[in-house]
Amino acid sequence: MSDTDTTTTRDELTGYENIPVRTRIAEAPRPFLEWATVLIVLIAVEFGTYASLTIATVERAFVGVTALFDILLGFISEGAAEAVVDLQQGVSKFLVGVADAAAALPTLLSREVIPNQGHKLGPNGPWQGTFMGLEPAVAWGLRFTLLVVYALFLSYWVFRGWQVYREHYRQADWTPTDDMVGRLRGHRWGQFGILVLVLYLTMAVFGPALGPTTVEQNIQSSYSYEIEYYNGETGEVESIPVGDANFNSKSKGGGENVGPMSYDNYGRFHPFGTLNNGRDLFTFLMGGARITLIVSGMAIGLATLIAAVLSMISAYYAGTIDLTVLTVADGVVSVPRLLLLIMVSAVFANHWLGGIIDGGFILAMVFAFTTWPFLWRAVRGPALQVAQEEWVDAARSFGQRPRTIMHKHMLPYIVGYLLVYASMSTGGIIIGLSALSFLGNGLGINPPTPAWGRAVSLGQDYVSTASWHISLISGLMIVLLVTGLNAFGDGIRDAIDPETEGTEGEEAAAGGGA
Amino acid sequence: MSKVSGRTERVAQAGETMIKVENLKKHYGGGGVFAQPSVKAVDGVNFSIKRGETLGLVGESGCGKSTLGRTLIRLEEATEGTISFDGTDVTTLTGDELKDWRRNAQMVFQDPESSLNDRMTIGEIIREPLDAHDWKDKQDRQERALDLLTAVGLREEHYYRYPHQFSGGQRQRVGIARALALEPEFIVLDEPVSALDVSVQAKIITLLEDLQEEFDLTYLFIAHDLSVVRHICDRVAVMYLGKIMEIGETEELYENAHNPYTRSLLSAIPHPDPSSSSHRITLPGTPPSPRDPPTGCQFSTRCPAKIRPEEYAHVEHEVWDAIERYREVVRERSRMSLGTFDRLKRSVGRFSAYDDIDETVADLFDDLDVPADIREHVETAAELVKDGRPEDARSHLIDEFNGVCDMQRPELHQVANGGHLSYCHRHTDEYEDVDPVITRRTRDT
Numbered sequence A: 001m002s003d004t005d006t007t008t009t010r011d012e013l014t015g016y017e018n019i020p021v022r023t024r025i026a027e028a029p030r031p032f033l034e035w036a037t038v039l040i041v042l043i044a045v046e047f048g049t050y051a052s053l054t055i056a057t058v059e060r061a062f063v064g065v066t067a068l069f070d071i072l073l074g075f076i077s078e079g080a081a082e083a084v085v086d087l088q089q090g091v092s093k094f095l096v097g098v099a100d101a102a103a104a105l106p107t108l109l110s111r112e113v114i115p116n117q118g119h120k121l122g123p124n125g126p127w128q129g130t131f132m133g134l135e136p137a138v139a140w141g142l143r144f145t146l147l148v149v150y151a152l153f154l155s156y157w158v159f160r161g162w163q164v165y166r167e168h169y170r171q172a173d174w175t176p177t178d179d180m181v182g183r184l185r186g187h188r189w190g191q192f193g194i195l196v197l198v199l200y201l202t203m204a205v206f207g208p209a210l211g212p213t214t215v216e217q218n219i220q221s222s223y224s225y226e227i228e229y230y231n232g233e234t235g236e237v238e239s240i241p242v243g244d245a246n247f248n249s250k251s252k253g254g255g256e257n258v259g260p261m262s263y264d265n266y267g268r269f270h271p272f273g274t275l276n277n278g279r280d281l282f283t284f285l286m287g288g289a290r291i292t293l294i295v296s297g298m299a300i301g302l303a304t305l306i307a308a309v310l311s312m313i314s315a316y317y318a319g320t321i322d323l324t325v326l327t328v329a330d331g332v333v334s335v336p337r338l339l340l341l342i343m344v345s346a347v348f349a350n351h352w353l354g355g356i357i358d359g360g361f362i363l364a365m366v367f368a369f370t371t372w373p374f375l376w377r378a379v380r381g382p383a384l385q386v387a388q389e390e391w392v393d394a395a396r397s398f399g400q401r402p403r404t405i406m407h408k409h410m411l412p413y414i415v416g417y418l419l420v421y422a423s424m425s426t427g428g429i430i431i432g433l434s435a436l437s438f439l440g441n442g443l444g445i446n447p448p449t450p451a452w453g454r455a456v457s458l459g460q461d462y463v464s465t466a467s468w469h470i471s472l473i474s475g476l477m478i479v480l481l482v483t484g485l486n487a488f489g490d491g492i493r494d495a496i497d498p499e500t501e502g503t504e505g506e507e508a509a510a511g512g513g514a
Numbered sequence B: 001m002s003k004v005s006g007r008t009e010r011v012a013q014a015g016e017t018m019i020k021v022e023n024l025k026k027h028y029g030g031g032g033v034f035a036q037p038s039v040k041a042v043d044g045v046n047f048s049i050k051r052g053e054t055l056g057l058v059g060e061s062g063c064g065k066s067t068l069g070r071t072l073i074r075l076e077e078a079t080e081g082t083i084s085f086d087g088t089d090v091t092t093l094t095g096d097e098l099k100d101w102r103r104n105a106q107m108v109f110q111d112p113e114s115s116l117n118d119r120m121t122i123g124e125i126i127r128e129p130l131d132a133h134d135w136k137d138k139q140d141r142q143e144r145a146l147d148l149l150t151a152v153g154l155r156e157e158h159y160y161r162y163p164h165q166f167s168g169g170q171r172q173r174v175g176i177a178r179a180l181a182l183e184p185e186f187i188v189l190d191e192p193v194s195a196l197d198v199s200v201q202a203k204i205i206t207l208l209e210d211l212q213e214e215f216d217l218t219y220l221f222i223a224h225d226l227s228v229v230r231h232i233c234d235r236v237a238v239m240y241l242g243k244i245m246e247i248g249e250t251e252e253l254y255e256n257a258h259n260p261y262t263r264s265l266l267s268a269i270p271h272p273d274p275s276s277s278s279h280r281i282t283l284p285g286t287p288p289s290p291r292d293p294p295t296g297c298q299f300s301t302r303c304p305a306k307i308r309p310e311e312y313a314h315v316e317h318e319v320w321d322a323i324e325r326y327r328e329v330v331r332e333r334s335r336m337s338l339g340t341f342d343r344l345k346r347s348v349g350r351f352s353a354y355d356d357i358d359e360t361v362a363d364l365f366d367d368l369d370v371p372a373d374i375r376e377h378v379e380t381a382a383e384l385v386k387d388g389r390p391e392d393a394r395s396h397l398i399d400e401f402n403g404v405c406d407m408q409r410p411e412l413h414q415v416a417n418g419g420h421l422s423y424c425h426r427h428t429d430e431y432e433d434v435d436p437v438i439t440r441r442t443r444d445t
């Protein structure tokens, strides 16, 4: 290598890393701009939805966190606790206001732009109030399809962002992540899991726009809203409170039934039919998706965090600390989860803490508390193994801080395992949560907020009748998500650990090379 | 190359003592009432390393050489003893003082597959020590990392690659660059080439020698056999079961080994001149467990030159050998603990799990002409073993056949000039010297 050669390489190399990503982008902005423009447009058209959801989440988290402070301060001084409550209520009110304002922002794929609620003008007459006078089923189908396509495309576009970075702005021409993504590309089962996850997230985020009607109008305050419909007997367009219309649209087997993909007597389309109390099952399940994902996400997030921190500490220091954590974990595991859930639900039944996220907050805490020991045990092995690696010794030998060692040299190797076990444990949490709602009687998510388990329980008596759809569809919602989570976990496991893949190895490798 | 700031300006001369290790012990476990006896990985070693030299540390795996190396750079806490580094006892350093000192002593690890974090780029790996010590600013660290890459024979464009993309030899070079980053004075090389292809080994050794010259480094070179260390080391220490058996200048030690263990290691190296060398000495059995080392000389269970008790001096060599093997078997038996069921059987006299001891006795002694008194002791011990009491059998044999090697720890004796020391009773005037004994005994076989 000649001298000049050395200096140029040197300049290139040293110069390169000092430039932050931002500057690197500024130097060759085209690919980034193309990508970002599309992303901005994609977000802008649904900005109201995202903004209101984000703010509402912040509000819930804020209430939850301050509630814990409130309880702790309550032991010390009543006054301070009350001050916290005052602050909490003030901020909460403000945030709710902002969230409502954001929700009122117009979005592209909203029910206002593509309405599906309307009424006929005559017995066969044209529809009024629906999108371009289409039949409600078609209008709804259109909106539903567009939303799903939008969500899938958005997910792809986010992934595309990583590809753009990798291709144009990353310095390393290869990183271990590339291989993982490559292996996931050939992994159909894992992809199925990702698809399911994206779909359920779509339901949680766009639920209000996906349903043929809204939770508020159809379920929570059905007597505060009126709808217009064409009354065949009088031959006129009349109006009726939603609650009354629901009352006459029950699915109770036999003659009284509004099945999937059918209309009721008020010109309302029900993609999944109605519940036994006449409410729209599809809307109900969308609402359930949101609360389920929030509660189980919160629970698994917290449990994973605890498990990650404890597993690294116990693997790094081993000995007594490891033993202590082991003892605590075994203690927690020995508490029957369902019993604990029932007890806690009973204790907080009338406490305002039991009201946060319709009772979901307390449940999430209990699920987190009972789940971390399983995750910890699952990743303890890998954590111990990576703690034995010589690079950890090397880092200790030049005096790296333990925290940095755990974060830099251990965490990257166990985060994959955490993801695998977390996604599989989430299935258990979802089933547990549904079980509680199924049991009812003050357990699970407080009614009238929709919950999957409650839908299953409502339809329980009609399984063998014409109204079979209530329990079956609700149950399938749960099964599909749990299966999807397992598939996702399998996919991640095979992506991080190609040895376990067996015969699929070649296929994956081919995919990686493509 | 730029100097690391803050490094103590070296006024010292090459050749003066840099590291002095005194009575260093490292025991694992053994705390608590129910714990097994502790593992005596390093059991009282003394030596010193001179500035600028390379000291080889050789021994079979499990002899405690790696533990010793790791203890020297404070990867393990010493159980007892001192390690003074330019006059400071580093075993007591803590906090910032310790972190500061760590710059001076680094390590190159054995397994290049395991010593580099696969999720970091080569540049990040080499720069990490500098980052951890907040060395200068970012630009300088990067420059230094690139300098180091060239210094160890890699190319600068490797900076953004990942360890996956490198061969074992290249990975080891990265490990060396990382160890050099903080400009240490002392580096522990823990079998740095044993995991590499033979073709690459020589290159890495040459690199290490060049670097030593360029950066005035002092090495402790750990290896598992004597052949590797001969041309890189100035002095060599031979370790067995936590103890240094012999230490001396390399050539002196190779040409004129005094310790029976060193002799046996040397005899395993193919010799260019077959006529000059004595017979190959094959050591019987395996090293005893470091949980339960012999009371006397650590090497006494396998030593080809072991001193016999006076009464048995006349016994034939083969017979004595068989006795030693037999004691080894009994010793192993006594270390296994019996299950409850076996204990129960023992108490009603129906214990049978150890009946195979008869076969061992037959194997060892039947072809030999065993004197009656010895035969009797052997049989007594076998009966005790069959009754499920191998401990008693062991002590019976100890009472009968123990010599000075079994009972007393030897001392390190000066055997030649230049600090050539050997750990053996035979260097005292009382006993015959090692050389004639070994020659005589190996000739017989």
Ligand code: SF4
Residues within 6 Å of the ligand: B260, B261, B297, B298, B299, B300, B301, B303, B304, B305, B306, B307, B405, B410, B423, B424, B425, B426
């Ligand atoms: S002291 Fe005895 S057993 Fe130890 S090396 Fe010397 S002769 Fe062998």
